[in-house]
Amino acid sequence: xxxxxxxxxxxxxxxxxxxxxxxxxxxxxxxxxxxxxxxxxxxxxxxxxxxxxxxxxxxxxxxxxxxxxxxxxxxxxxxxxxxxxxxxxxxxxxxxxxxxxxx
Amino acid sequence: xxxxxxxxxxxxxxxxxxxxxxxxxxxxxxxxxxxxxxxxxxxxxxxxxxxxxxxxxxxxxxxxxxxxxxxxxxxxxxxxxxxxxxxxxxxxxxxxxxxxxxxxxxxxxxxxxxxxxxxxxxxxxxxxxxxxxxxxxxxxxxxxxxxxxxxxxxxxxxxxxxxx
Numbered sequence: 034x035x036x037x038x039x040x041x042x043x044x045x046x047x048x049x050x051x052x053x054x055x056x057x058x059x060x061x062x063x064x065x066x067x068x069x070x071x072x073x074x075x076x077x078x079x080x081x082x083x084x085x086x087x088x089x090x091x092x093x094x095x096x097x098x099x100x101x102x103x104x105x106x107x108x109x110x111x112x113x114x115x116x117x118x119x120x121x122x123x124x125x126x127x128x129x130x131x132x133x134x135x136x
Numbered sequence: 137x138x139x140x141x142x143x144x145x146x147x148x149x150x151x152x153x154x155x156x157x158x159x160x161x162x163x164x165x166x167x168x169x170x171x172x173x174x175x176x177x178x179x180x181x182x183x184x185x186x187x188x189x190x191x192x193x194x195x196x197x198x199x200x201x202x203x204x205x206x207x208x209x210x211x212x213x214x215x216x217x218x219x220x221x222x223x224x225x226x227x228x229x230x231x232x233x234x235x236x237x238x239x240x241x242x243x244x245x246x247x248x249x250x251x252x253x254x255x256x257x258x259x260x261x262x263x264x265x266x267x268x269x270x271x272x273x274x275x276x277x278x279x280x281x282x283x284x285x286x287x288x289x290x291x292x293x294x295x296x297x298x299x300x
């Protein structure tokens with residue numbers, strides 16, 4: 034199989050796993066983890082197209098991945114602190130029972 | 137496509153699938169660390185050393201530990217209530233349809249091309265690009281990280297009387 038096809042197939046499988054987790058799990062922390070997995074699948078796509086693309090010397094894929102990792106880290110920190118704030122009010126992290134974000 | 141890639145892909149898929157399907161949330165985060173480590177090794181194998189090590193430091197080191205802290209602080213390790221089975225089936229079905237569409241388009245849309253030599257991306261080249269071509273995005277990311285640091289602290293602060 035073409036190595037580029039293998040990479041993007043792995044990345045789409047990773048995206049599907051993250052999507053399934055984000056849609057089926059009821060715990061807010063695991064939904065956030067599923068979203069992180071989907072972002073990681075996008076990062077793998079950037080790296081694969083940098084490696085097998087026509088112009089790897091420009092390094093656009095690598096730098097886009099670095100920026101994407103830092104934005105994802107910021108998103109995880111803010112998301113987890115929102116979960117902590119919601120837990121303080123509702124005493125649960127179950128998404129079916131957290132019905133409002135207004136404190 | 138080598139045997140190394142197949143082993144690393146299997147490690148990644150097993151780890152992330154376990155992270156999304158196990159019952160105990162602490163086990164979920166440990167499986168997530170395994171899967172993300174496999175992904176970092178795939179980055180290394182594709183020739184992106186700096187991104188691979190960044191992945192280990194940021195995801196395996198920071199994000200997974202942050203999720204672990206959140207699980208411990210919310211005492212939700214073992215009390216996840218499962219949703220209705222119909223909603224779980226629907227979510228898995230949607231994810232499978234998305235994967236089938238993506239896989240179909242990739243298999244039919246990507247034409248085989250000539251083997252290219254392994255490109256190099258040394259840390260010096262990356263630093264050079266960050267300081268010249270990508271200087272403005274770098275500054276914006278720094279601003280974003282500062283805002284996220286302050287914002288996360290303010291949101292997670294306990295505002296009740298005498299809580300601190």
